[in-house]
Amino acid sequence: METKKPNHCISCSVKNCAHHAQSENYCSLEKVVIGTHEKNPTVVQCVDCESFVLGSASCCGETR
Numbered sequence: 001m002e003t004k005k006p007n008h009c010i011s012c013s014v015k016n017c018a019h020h021a022q023s024e025n026y027c028s029l030e031k032v033v034i035g036t037h038e039k040n041p042t043v044v045q046c047v048d049c050e051s052f053v054l055g056s057a058s059c060c061g062e063t064r
C-alpha cells in the first residue's frame, strides 16, 4: 500500500478514506474542505468532510 504523509494539522479517524494516512490518525492532504448537507446545521452529524474519497473498504461494514 502507498505510504501517505500525515498532516498533523488535520486529525482524522476515517480510515476508509483514500486520503487517510493509515499509519497515524491524520489526513494526508494539505487542506480539506468541510461542509454540510443541511440547510441549518445544529449538531456534529450535520457536518461533513467534502474532501472524502472512498478508499479500499466500503462504509458501514460492507466489503467490496
Ligand code: SF4
Residues within 6 Å of the ligand: 010, 011, 012, 013, 014, 017, 018, 019, 020, 021, 026, 027, 028, 029, 032, 049, 050, 051, 052, 053
Ligand atoms: S479527506 Fe477528510 S475524511 Fe478523508 S482523511 Fe482527510 S480529513 Fe479524513
